[in-house]
Amino acid sequence: xxxxxxxxxxxxxxxxxxxxxxxxxxxxxxxxxxxxxxxxxxxxxxxxxxxxxxxxxxxxxxxxxxxxxxxxxxxxxxxxxxxxxxxxxxxxxxxxxxxxxxxxxxxxxxxxxxxxxxxxxxxxxxxxxxxxxxxxxxxxxxxx
Amino acid sequence: xxxxxxxxxxxxxxxxxxxxxxxxxxxxxxxxxxxxxxxxxxxxxxxxxxxxxxxxxxxxxxxxxxxxxxxxxxxxxxxxxxxxxxxxxxxxxxxxxxxxxxxxxxxxxxxxxxxxxxxxxxxxxxxxxxxxxxxxxxxxxxxxxxxxxxxxxxxxxxxxxxxxxxxxxxxxxxxxxxxxxxxxxxxxxxxxxxxxxxxxxxxxxxxxxxxxxxxxxxxxxxxxxxxxxxxxxxxxxxxxxxxxxxxxxxxxxxxxxxxxxxxxxxxxxxxxxxxxxxxxxxxxxxxxxxxxxxxxxxxxxxxxxxxxxxxxxxxxxxxxxxxxxxxxxxxxxxxxxxxxxxxxxxxxxxxxxxxxxxxxxxxxxxxxxxxxxxxxxxxxxxxxxxxxxxxxxxxxxxxxxxxxxxxxxxxxxxxxxxxxxxxxxxxxxxxxxxxxxxxxxxxxxxxxxxxxxxxxxxxxxxxxxxxxxxxxxxxxxxxxxxxxxxxxxxxxxxxxxxxxxxxxxxxxxxxxxx
Numbered sequence: 001x002x003x004x005x006x007x008x009x010x011x012x013x014x015x016x017x018x019x020x021x022x023x024x025x026x027x028x029x030x031x032x033x034x035x036x037x038x039x040x041x042x043x044x045x046x047x048x049x050x051x052x053x054x055x056x057x058x059x060x061x062x063x064x065x066x067x068x069x070x071x072x073x074x075x076x077x078x079x080x081x082x083x084x085x086x087x088x089x090x091x092x093x094x095x096x097x098x099x100x101x102x103x104x105x106x107x108x109x110x111x112x113x114x115x116x117x118x119x120x121x122x123x124x125x126x127x128x129x130x131x132x133x134x135x136x137x138x139x140x141x142x143x144x
Numbered sequence: 145x146x147x148x149x150x151x152x153x154x155x156x157x158x159x160x161x162x163x164x165x166x167x168x169x170x171x172x173x174x175x176x177x178x179x180x181x182x183x184x185x186x187x188x189x190x191x192x193x194x195x196x197x198x199x200x201x202x203x204x205x206x207x208x209x210x211x212x213x214x215x216x217x218x219x220x221x222x223x224x225x226x227x228x229x230x231x232x233x234x235x236x237x238x239x240x241x242x243x244x245x246x247x248x249x250x251x252x253x254x255x256x257x258x259x260x261x262x263x264x265x266x267x268x269x270x271x272x273x274x275x276x277x278x279x280x281x282x283x284x285x286x287x288x289x290x291x292x293x294x295x296x297x298x299x300x301x302x303x304x305x306x307x308x309x310x311x312x313x314x315x316x317x318x319x320x321x322x323x324x325x326x327x328x329x330x331x332x333x334x335x336x337x338x339x340x341x342x343x344x345x346x347x348x349x350x351x352x353x354x355x356x357x358x359x360x361x362x363x364x365x366x367x368x369x370x371x372x373x374x375x376x377x378x379x380x381x382x383x384x385x386x387x388x389x390x391x392x393x394x395x396x397x398x399x400x401x402x403x404x405x406x407x408x409x410x411x412x413x414x415x416x417x418x419x420x421x422x423x424x425x426x427x428x429x430x431x432x433x434x435x436x437x438x439x440x441x442x443x444x445x446x447x448x449x450x451x452x453x454x455x456x457x458x459x460x461x462x463x464x465x466x467x468x469x470x471x472x473x474x475x476x477x478x479x480x481x482x483x484x485x486x487x488x489x490x491x492x493x494x495x496x497x498x499x500x501x502x503x504x505x506x507x508x509x510x511x512x513x514x515x516x517x518x519x520x521x522x523x524x525x526x527x528x529x530x531x532x533x534x535x536x537x538x539x540x541x542x543x544x545x546x547x548x549x550x551x552x553x554x555x556x557x558x559x560x561x562x563x564x565x566x567x568x569x570x571x572x573x574x575x576x577x578x579x580x581x582x583x584x585x586x587x588x589x590x591x592x593x594x595x596x597x598x599x600x601x602x603x604x605x606x607x608x609x610x611x612x613x614x615x616x617x618x619x620x621x622x623x624x625x626x627x628x629x630x631x632x633x634x635x636x637x638x639x640x641x642x643x644x645x646x647x648x649x650x651x652x653x654x655x656x657x658x
Contacts, residue, residue, distance in 0.1 A: 043234050043246035046399035048386075049573035052245050052253055052473035057310030059243045091243030100239075 003031040006107040008098045008128070010037060011070055014113030018143035019074065022111040023081060032084045036101050037070040039063075041091040063089060095132040102138055110140045183615045190618040190625075198443060199450055202621045206457045209628045210288035213295050216635060217642065221290035221487050227649075228484040235656045236481070244475035247485045254470035254486065256402045257570030258493050260563040261358050261538070262459030264409075264556070267501040268540040273528045274451025275441035275511070275520050276427070277434025279502040281452025286494025289462030290487040295631050298483030298638045299323060300468030301476065314472020315574075316465035316627045317343075317581045323634045335626050336581065339465065342622040343578035344593075346466075349616010351571020352597060353604025355564035360605040362538060362560040366553065376605030380598045382565070387572050388594050402566045405559040406497065412555075413500035416548045420507045427506045440519030442527055459498055460490040464620060465627035469574050478654075480641040501541055508547040510540060572597050 007022045009015045019035070026033050039062060047055065071087045078085050088101045102110050114129045129142045191200050214221065230236060231247050270278040296316065303322040304314030317336040324332025360375040386394050417424060430439065435452075438444035461467060467486060474482045505511070512530040513520045520529045528536060535543045538560065545552040572594070579593040648654045 039243065041243050043237070043242065044248050046252050046256075046396065046403065047245070047249050048396065048399055049253055049257075049470055049473075049570055050387075051396075052250060052470070053311050053313065055245045055473065056312065056475065060310055062243070092239075097242075 003029065003109070004034055004105055004107040005031050006034045006036055006098065006102045006105065006110045008038070008094070008110065008112040008132075009035050009070060009074060010113075011073075012113055012115065014115060014143060016113070018111045018113040018141075021141070021143050023078065023083065025109075025111075026083050027081070032086070033078070034086050034088060034101070034105050034107055035071065035074050036088040036090070036098060037066055038094045038097045038101075039066060039089075039091045040094055042093065059091075094128045095135060098128075098132060099136045102136065108138055110136055110138060112140065112142055114142050114144050183618075186622075187614045187618045190621050197446075199446070200454070202624070203450065203453050203457060205628065206292075206463050206624055207285060207288065207453050209463050209631065210285070210292045213291035213631070213635065214288050217291055217294065217639070220294055220642070221287060221491075224294075224484050224487065225491075228488050230656070231481050231485050232488065236654065237657060239657060241475055245473050247474060247476070247481065250471050250474040250482065251485050251488060252403060253399070253570070254467045255406075255489055255492060256399055256566040257466065257470055257574075258459070258461050258489065258567075259402070259406055259497060260567040261355065261560065262455065263493065263497045263501060264541050264560060264563070265358065265538040266455045266458050267498045268505060268537050268544075270451040270455035271502050271505050271511070272531065272536050272540055273442065274448040275434045275439050275529060276430040276502070276506045277432075277436070277438060277441070277445060277448035278452035278455070279431045279499060279506070280435035281449045282456040282502065283452075283495055283499055285453045285456035286460060286490045286498065289456065289460050289490040289494065292463040292628075292631070293460075293467055293489055294483040294487040295635055295638050296463065296465055296468040296627065297471040297486035298480050298641060299631070299634055300472040301474060301482045302479035302637070302641065304472040312473050313577060313580075315469035315577055315581075316623075316630060317578065318472075319468070319634060320626075320630045323630070323637065327633070327637070329633055332630075335630055339623060339626040339630075340578035340582045342619045342626065343465070344575050344582075345619035346464075346616060346623055347571040347575025347578070348597065348600045350620045351466075351574065351616075352568055352600050353616060355567050355571075356601045356604035358538070359561045359564035362557050365539070365542075366557045371606070373602060373606040376602035379565070379568075379605060380601040383568055383572065383601055384594075384598045386569060387576075387597065388591065398562055398566050398569070402562055405555075405562055408555065409559060410497060410500050412545065412549065412552060413504050416504050416545065417500075417507060419548060423507050424503075427503055430506060431502075439513075440517070440522070441529060442522060456490075456494050456498065458617075460493040461620075462490050463628050463631070464624045466571075466574050466620075466623070468627075469577050470570065478641075478645055480638070480645045483638065483641075505540060505544040508544045510535070510544045510547075568601065 005022050005026050007019050009019055022033060025031065066089055071089060075085060075087065086105075088105070090097050090101065092100075098110060098112070101107075110132065112129050112132060115127055133140045133142060190202055193200050194204070232251060234246060234248065237246060267282070270282060299319040300314045300316070303319035304312050305318055306312050316339050320332045320336035320339060324330070324335070356376060356379055359379065360372045363375060364370065382394060433439060434441070434448055436445050438448050441447050443450070457463075467489060471482050471486050476482060510531050511520055512532060522528065523530050531540055531543070533543055542553045542556050545556060575597060576590060576593055580590065583589050645654070
């Protein structure tokens with residue numbers, strides 16, 4: 001049985017390197033690839049009445065945009081790689097949601113790029129890669 | 145905001161700035177006069193007392209409705225309370241719906257429209273006139289009002305319009321038309337038109353002018369007196385940037401700060417109560433005793449009761465129908481779930497926040513009583529209780545909080561301004577929904593309303609238009625007259641939804657996702 005590898009992808013340079021690394025690993029071990037993009041979202045954020053009204057419409061637009069910018073290019077790129085590739089596009093807290101997708105899909109590894117921020121915001125709020133490494137239930141590979 | 149919008153915003157503000165002071169001085173009295181003459185009958189009709197009493201019938205109308213809904217739905221506010229909390233926490237939300245409007249978001253947005261001056265100034269008025277006993281009746285009215293909110297918000301979601309592009313519009317005007325048609329009842333359209341008219345007037349008045357006016361009063365309290373039109377123009381400029389310029393980020397910042405302010409307010413109140421914990425028992429004693437004897441306040445215990453009921457209704461807007469507009473955007477397959485969530489609104493607004501204000505005023509000893517009899521002393525006019533510094537309204541709340549923390553009056557001033565601003569943004573939306581219901585949707589039509597709304601911000605801050613504000617208060621309550629009539633006719637629909645949902649919840653058909 002082939003294993004599944006989940007890649008958290010956001011089109012950043014480090015995410016692209018993580019994807020390349022994951023592709024190489026998948027080829028070497030004959031694994032399947034799951035490319036996931038998570039749109040940062042908290043159900044506890046505050047919205048104005050106008051935003052409430054338009055939320056459903058905006059959500060559709062955001063998903064479409066993410067599909068076009070994040071998912072489609074990857075699929076095109078990997079079309080001829082011979083790998084079995086599936087995708088996931090979800091809303092939520094990025095680290096938690098990636099972990100959830102890994103559990104749902106039965107992935108045994110997560111590959112993720114290390115985002116470039118090293119400043120105050122990371123210190124205060126932590127980084128996606130950092131919190132994923134701490135909370136994930138499967139092995140996490142962080143690609144610089 | 146791009147450059148074009150920026151320059152438009154600036155030029156509009158400048159134009160308004162140039163005309164505002166002259167308008168404030170010369171037209172002021174005339175507007176007062178015309179308004180008083182033409183609308184006085186309406187105001188006195190809405191606020192007229194029952195013959196031979198001082199009890200305004202509109203207060204009875206709201207309380208009777210709340211009582212009927214409470215009985216009809218079998219104390220739903222207590223039965224469903226734990227389930228409401230689970231819903232807000234998202235226990236029953238499908239994770240695949242992430243990114244849609246959550247129950248929490250709908251509740252938070254609706255709350256930012258109701259939490260405001262009523263919680264700070266209104267309560268001070270209630271306790272200042274009705275004594276500690278008013279608190280008891282206020283809490284009771286808040287608890288009952290939960291059932292009214294439950295009814296109107298369930299209907300708001302059930303009969304909302306969902307358009308092809310994915311946007312939604314809901315509120316009393318939609319359940320009045322669609323709900324009445326579905327049940328084969330006549331006159332739904334007439335009720336909806338009446339409601340929309342009152343809603344527009346209420347939005348311009350209580351949701352706008354009154355807020356701008358009180359925010360200005362609060363600013364001058366801290367920094368000293370200056371012309372109101374300056375506040376008005378600044379406020380109008382910001383409101384313009386948000387509702388016309390589409391600068392949602394300003395509103396977003398406010399929407400984030402307002403809950404923080406609300407929490408800070410309650411926490412400070414709790415700290416003050418803890419510092420005076422030895423008096424808490426005494427304070428509750430005063431509240432219960434005052435509720436049934438009045439402890440010497442004007443009008444005795446009936447005076448306390450009227451004040452408590454009135455201020456609770458002013459503050460949480462239960463039965464008015466405004467919340468049904470805000471709540472209707474939630475993403476749910478079960479309209480009743482939003483009803484459950486909305487019943488937390490009067491609880492947070494009235495039972496928690498208003499009670500905190502009242503307790504702090506009582507415990508810090510702002511009200512002067514006669515040590516011999518234990519009764520409160522009245523002021524010279526005999527209309528309100530004497531306070532130690534002669535304060536009333538916002539100033540009384542400010543004095544009570546500052547008695548423990550001197551710096552709190554600055555926080556309170558900021559809170560009042562932010563609450564006023566978020567209430568304005570909410571009501572601009574409610575008014576707009578009523579406007580588009582009457583006149584149809586369209587960029588130009590919407591812009592007309594938005595410009596009128598901005599203009600009224602300046603008028604509200606610049607002038608002390610007593611009769612205009614009376615009228616707009618009356619308009620908000622007139623919304624309740626129409627809305628509650630519709631609720632009586634449609635409450636069997638809610639009952640059906642409730643029974644169906646409860647049985648499915650019991651059978652396990654409706655499951656938690658976590």
